[in-house]
Amino acid sequence: MAAILESLLGSCANKLQNIISDEAILILGVEEELAEVLRRVELIRCCIYDAEKWRTKELAVNNWLGQLRDVIYDVDEILDVARCKGSKLLLDNPSSSSRSASYKGLSVSSCFCNIGSRHDVAVRIKSLNKRIEKISKDTTFLTFSSSTQPTGNGPTSKVIRSSNLVEPNLVGKEIIHSSKKLVDLALAHKGNKSYKLAIVGTGGVGKTTLAQKIFNDKKIKGSFKLQAWICVSQDYNQVTVLKEVLRNIGVYHEQGETIAELQRKLAETVEGKSFFLVLDDVWHPNVWADLLRTPFHTTNSGVILVTTRDDQIAMRIGIQHTHQVDLMSAEVGWELLWKSMNIAEEKEVHNLRNTGMEIVDKCGRLPLAIKVTASALASKDLTENEWRKFLGKYSGSHGMLSDEIEGALYLSYDELPHRLKQCFLYCALYTEDSIIYRGVVTKLWIAEGFIMEQQGQLLEDTAEGYYYELIHRNLLQPDNTIFNQAQCRTHDLLRQLACKLSQDECFIGDVETLRGENMSKLRRLSVVSKKDKLVLTSMDNMVVKVRTFLAFYGPWKIEDAFFKRFLLLRVLALNYSIVRNIPDSIAKLIHLRLLDLGHTGISHLPESIGSLKNLQVLSLINCDALHSLPSGMTQLCNLRCLRLTGTKVNKVPKGIGKLNLL
Template sequence: MQVILVTTRDDQVALRIGIQHTHQVDLMSLEVGWELLWKSMNIDEEKDVQNLRSIGIEIVRKCGRLPLAIRVTASALASRYLTKNEWKKFLGKYVGLQNILLDEIEGALYLSYSELPHRLKQCFLYCALYIEDSVIGLDVTKLWISEGFVENQEGRILEDIANEYYYKLIHRNLLQPDIRSFNQAECRMHDLLRQLACNISREECFIGDVETLSGKSMSKLRRVTAVAKKDILVLPSMDKMEIKVRTFITINGPWIIEDTLFKKFLLLRVLVLNGSLVQSIPGYIRKLVHLRLLNLDYTHISCLPESIGSLENLQVLSLRYCKVLHSLPSAITQLCSLRSLDLDGTEINQVPKGIGKLKFLNELNGFPVGDGSGNADVQDGWELEELCCVSQLRLLSLVNLERAPQCSTSTVLMDKKHLQELGLSWSERGEGSYSEDVSSTEKFLEQLIPPSNLESLWINGFFGQHYPTWIGTTYLSSLIHLFLRDVRSCVGLPPIGQLPNLKYFRIEGANLVTKVGTEFVGCRKGAPLCNELVYFPKLECLIFKDMPNWEEWSFSEDQDEGRAEIREHDGQSARLQLLPRLVLLKIDGCPKLRALPQQLGAGTASLKEIRLIGTNNLKAVEDFPLLSELLNIQKCEGLERISNLPQVTELRVHGCPNLSHVEGLGSLQQLGLGEDMQEISSCWVPGLQIQHQQLHGENLDVYTLSTN
């Protein structure tokens, strides 16, 4: 087996592994591998490090000196005592493994798998059904629940327990979170780990072209990922053979699914046809009485059969982005076990009355709001009041809010004590004049008060000028994630600086905002500074996008932005803290912004990354002494200077034709330049090279950026 180490700029060091002759590749030294092992386990005592060194180095050798295998093994060892005997027992499990497994690296990964509890083993192996390099999102937990892998625990809901399983696999390094996803909501499975899972589960699982299977082979399988090669998905001849497949997933989207799938696969619990171009679902889907999850995302279906109401065990029905589906059958209200209904991106304009009958719903995404007009059985959308009976909701997304009657709604959401995630979306203005629409929309949102335990809030297409008062107070003290999109009429930002648990804030499409000032941190203009000493105390990610008229950003009315605010608090002077935990700042599509506030550089002790895209009026990026990892600047035509960033280790620049001064980057290790920067950078790259040679005794790593 050959091991190939590929270094990418975005993921730092990403390992892609094919297997053959590992001894031919220079991997980690044993000493470096041992250091990675004990640091990954957070072993703090020097005596433990020395005592375990010899057995630890032997473990590193068995890991093939591969960083992935070492980290995974460290996760498995973490549950054991820090003694030689315990580690020798762990190492002793290698005896005889080479007769079964491909090599020592896979053996190390197998040991970590063998340490998992039984239910986590099932969940890990299930992830191999995703094809190579696929994104594995939190939605995989729904499939685990449907397969029966998640253990019932009194007083807890299955979704929370399944989420714990997901994060435990991440903690054990068996799933790798995508660095671009917030809160580790998207992962991938390393090639080696996926291969291990495929090897272990090969008797029960199949991934590939099902036409290559014989009926006899199909009879042994429990889970199938069918990679379609043709417009029609052809299943092998099965005659009278009993089919025990529980999960069937299609990839690459065939036009036609054979009826055999619905007639013979009678034990199915999970059926995923998402992304296929299938246009209809036959009525005899009613035969799949064990079905718990049906995913028809991105299909071309135009209707669902009424027989779907016979699926009394169905827990998850996903109909996302079905572009030609505009109505739901009346039988959908008969799905008494339904826990999740997802209509996101699907324009439903005819629904049956009675959604409140689905008492177990805890996720309802894309709820089409209506005024109740229509005949006795079908209406243009559900009235908000129908939600009153659905008390278990954890996630709720409301769309077409412009169609909601303008009446009191204050208790519709406040009573949802389990609600954690809420989306509010308007697709267009109502039928009145602009001023009337704005006024009524603002009043409506003011009354639509969410429960105080809400953790995530999305507002999309709101066309009022002012945000509701409840968004800028500590009433939402549990709020972690706030996303505002296409808030085209709002003239400012919400005063959210005092939300104690907010970690992620993104605003996009705020066309009328010209200035961001003290109101953003929660202080009104002209009012004395608030008593709080820390603003945005837990915010980690701050993103501004598509704000074409934004010119000025400040945290203080005082023009001397460089001076931190000093004021009296309980009789003592105190220093204002801003964004103490900010990790990422991204500004994209804000061409008129003239400068970044100096206080931003002074107080953000955790700042690792700044990304600036299309900030054409910005002249300088300077005085960020605490920025520790990456400055990425793209298409900033007016930028002239980058200076005083002493801890930055990587700089990427392209589309900055006027950048003539780059200095004060003493820790710089990597410099990425777009092809368009070769000429202009010649005036400052030599200085950076000389500085790096003097400080580190080696050449600066300069590479050409791919700007595709």
């Protein structure tokens, strides 16, 4: 938890520094109270690294960290409230742009309004200061020592973006030999009805990398009429898999088509043609036996390449040849380490060879862990002292994570600037093997407040820089067949790490399984449910602190009471659900930054939507029943993105053109 809190504290301190001189704060006259909050946050921030060493050993430390997390989130929320109230006063009294002028020339009613707003905000800030003071005087805190560890405020490195198809960083003779052998096998059996190959090995060992090299081989491309690459994952959806196969071969599918209809369409498309199909990350044999075998029976010839961790899965699919991928040798692992650091020749780091070998062993000789570690080492000086210091950190990470592999990945996370830490952990909300779209995830990061404003640069551009930085550090895996790497995934080992680090405040799954006390601690929910109606756990007399609520795929109906309970939401994504109505009570969600209602059945939006002064993104993609927008939308002064693709809106309110950020 301390690792997450370090990034929260850093983000909170930056926001406080930026907002104290804001006109909306000056007119309220609470800058001194906020300056005191900043001073105390900075004090605690100096000792948070020491807390990490103790957190697995002392229950008291965990409790203390939990209290600190809650108060930092509350600081973030009061900053929102203060900015909103101050901005309203500025709109009512445009001549009052500083504290000295805040009462001058105002009407009596305006003065009382100002006093009332200031009192409300000041009381809440004073209460927060008392809570922070209590936390800083706790005996647990007094046992920590100040740290000179870097706080990750430095700029992220500039990443070169490329639209070219980039082959993975391959090293060693083994992968070249293995690739040639499997390509030759595929070509030798291309006349078979369905010849099946499998690449088997533990997670992160390089199965997908080898499969990509085979899939991209020119001989394969030239020998098969149709090719498709499908990420299956542990909890796959049959309809999604069939649609993805059809998309890969350029076939359009209709909304609402059944499994049988999709299978029939696939069978008609591949009939009489040759086919090369990759099923990556298979956990269940049914994906072939029950779903794809029948439609592919119509092919003239075909080769199916499966990657899996379990050789029993391969046997049950009926694999004719299995290729086992073993751990890298220490020599090849060392080669991968320095090449992944963009070092041209080994002689540049030959003096670090022995230490490098130790690092490779700590990574379990897994390619994924080695590449991620290399990205972290790339920012270090090429000296024995620096590498030894990095290696020494492993002893500090063992207590937190289950084995050395996760320890290696954790160190690379630990080296991230605090802004990137939050962005990486947020990706844990995506289900296994989900596609992460750059344009979507960057907007989610902005809505959560992870993206800090930089002079002369749009927030969206800064967020894209973070996205490419995570790719550069091998923490996100891009789809290099997509222009500018606009889609990516999180490797399951890295996703497990992100889930473990954020488990105190994030939940992915069926929310109906949550107990009330667990719900009260959560900040982010990603709903996975196959039920017709989303029924939330009983929340009587419970404060819900959730900031992000993602329900990417339905169908669900959501009770109106939802909008009265989740009052701290910044992100609400109900896309692909069968929600038809948005109640007036949505006006209570004053913190909301992003509202995604794409692919839903809504026919109108309430006028009260104009109360969402912080709303930045409104997505209404493919809302077929929506034909007009309410006049209240002209009040959305911070709206910077309105998405209407595929929506038949024929009436927009007068004055919408005055929204300057659109």
